[in-house]
Amino acid sequence: MFSVRQMCEEDIEFAVQITDTMNWNLTEWDFKFMMSLEPEGCFILLHDSRKIGIATTISFGKVGWIGSVIVDESHRGKGAGSMLVKHAMGYLKSRGVETIGLYSYKENVEFYMRLGFKRETEFTVLKGEPLPSQFQEKSVKVTEKGELQKVIAFDTFHFGASRRKLLEKIANMRGNLCYHYIEEREILGYAMAKVYNHYAEIGPLVCLEGHLEAAEALLKTLLNKLRGFEVSMVVSGKEEKLLKMLLETGFSAEFNVVRMFSKPLAFKDCIYIAESLERG
Ligand SMILES: CC(C)(COP(=O)(O)OP(=O)(O)OC[C@H]1O[C@@H](n2cnc3c(N)ncnc32)[C@H](O)[C@@H]1OP(=O)(O)O)[C@@H](O)C(=O)NCCC(=O)NCCS
Numbered sequence: 484m485f486s487v488r489q490m491c492e493e494d495i496e497f498a499v500q501i502t503d504t505m506n507w508n509l510t511e512w513d514f515k516f517m518m519s520l521e522p523e524g525c526f527i528l529l530h531d532s533r534k535i536g537i538a539t540t541i542s543f544g545k546v547g548w549i550g551s552v553i554v555d556e557s558h559r560g561k562g563a564g565s566m567l568v569k570h571a572m573g574y575l576k577s578r579g580v581e582t583i584g585l586y587s588y589k590e591n592v593e594f595y596m597r598l599g600f601k602r603e604t605e606f607t608v609l610k611g612e613p614l615p616s617q618f619q620e621k622s623v624k625v626t627e628k629g630e631l632q633k634v635i636a637f638d639t640f641h642f643g644a645s646r647r648k649l650l651e652k653i654a655n656m657r658g659n660l661c662y663h664y665i666e667e668r669e670i671l672g673y674a675m676a677k678v679y680n681h682y683a684e685i686g687p688l689v690c691l692e693g694h695l696e697a698a699e700a701l702l703k704t705l706l707n708k709l710r711g712f713e714v715s716m717v718v719s720g721k722e723e724k725l726l727k728m729l730l731e732t733g734f735s736a737e738f739n740v741v742r743m744f745s746k747p748l749a750f751k752d753c754i755y756i757a758e759s760l761e762r763g
Contacts, residue, residue: 485563487570490518490525490537497527497534501553508682509551517541517551517761520648524574528567530558538571541762546644546749547580550761568598572745582643583745586717586760592741600743605720606757611734612713613706620700626654626661626673634663634673641689642763643749649762650687653677662704664690664697672754674701676709683709685716688756695724698754706732717757725754 490498495514502509517539518525528536536554540547549571554564575583587595592602626634631654639645653675654661663673672690676683685705690698702725706714717740718726730736740760757763 484531485535485558485561485566486529487526487567488529489523490514490527490539492518494527494534494537498537498551501534501537501555502551504556505553507551513761514539516652520652520762524571524578526567526570526574528554528563530563536563536567538567539761540571540575541649542575542578542580543642543644543646543649543763545579545581546642546763547575547578547583548761548763549575549583549585550759552585564594565598568595572598581746582749584763585743586740586757587743588738588740592743595743600745603742603744603748606717606740606742607720607726608715608717608737608740608760609726609729609734610713610715610737611729611732613710614733615710616703616707616732618700618703618707620664620704622664622666622671622697623662623700623704624665626663630663631661633670634661637663637670637673638687638689641751641753641755643751646687646758646763649758650675653758660705660708662701664694664701672697672701674698674705674756675758676705676714677759678709678712681712683712683714684759685709685714686756687758688716688754690754692752692754695754698722698725699728702729717760719755719757722754 524540538552658678660676674688676685
């Protein structure tokens with residue numbers, strides 16, 4: 484019989500093992516981070532007492548996100564994955580979430596549609612090593628502690644819910660990068676990068692619709708700092724010019740995912756790079 488329970492520290496090794504089968508590159512640190520953000524919202528799927536799957540969630544007030552959904556290959560096609568996702572959805576609803584988002588592989592879109600999700604924008608996962616370049620733009624500023632609250636307010640307006648608990652953690656972690664683009668005292672956009680040993684993930688990046696120059700300047704500033712790192716990011720397919728710029732500067736498109744939502748969007752139109760596939 485299938486059942487779902489809360490993930491605990493002892494399950495992390497299993498979570499890393501099962502997600503490695505999909506090459507998601509998630510480490511023990513990633514699961515500890517998810518559990519610190521949503522202690523009751525990370526789940527283990529069981530067949531009797533055997534661990535056969537996982538899913539993670541994060542709640543941001545009225546918006547929630549589901550990530551890392553996986554069922555052991557030998558148990559697929561028997562309803563376990565649906566049960567796991569429904570459990571995650573139930574948890575998020577119990578936290579007051581009204582709209583749930585997720586990124587789906589194209590081949591799983593139908594699976595999520597059966598669970599009530601609707602497809603929205605396509606995103607491209609990019610990977611590459613930034614090419615050497617000299618870039619400086621006076622409108623791009625390092626986001627110091629005092630300005631972080633303004634950046635979070637800007638993000639909340641566009642995301643449709645407060646991601647404070649996530650953004651504060653990212654911004655305050657040593658080594659990570661956070662910049663905003665400001666003109667006449669108005670923030671036009673911001674971008675962060677999570678920096679690990681030899682690997683970095685850019686995201687989130689949020690800029691006012693129509694301000695491609697801000698998005699490009701923020702990205703170039705980050706890429707300049709990330710020389711020598713393998714960098715990845717999840718870019719909205721709507722941003723054709725941004726994608727073109729990245730493809731021309733040494734990035735390659737790895738695969739596409741589809742952003743899906745359980746209810747109509749809270750998002751405002753904006754230039755958007757995901758924080759991560761797991762958390763929106
Ligand atoms: C996607 C996944 C979690 C689904 O788990 P599962 O246990 O196989 O799902 P279920 O058995 O509950 O599937 C429910 C229904 O959807 C169908 N289904 C499952 N995956 C499907 C897919 N990719 N496309 C279309 N239908 C699918 C099943 O056949 C089943 O149909 P039925 O109700 O008519 O029998 C599982 O295939 C998996 O772990 N895949 C690898 C990791 C992955 O891709 N994760 C998702 C990241 S977006």
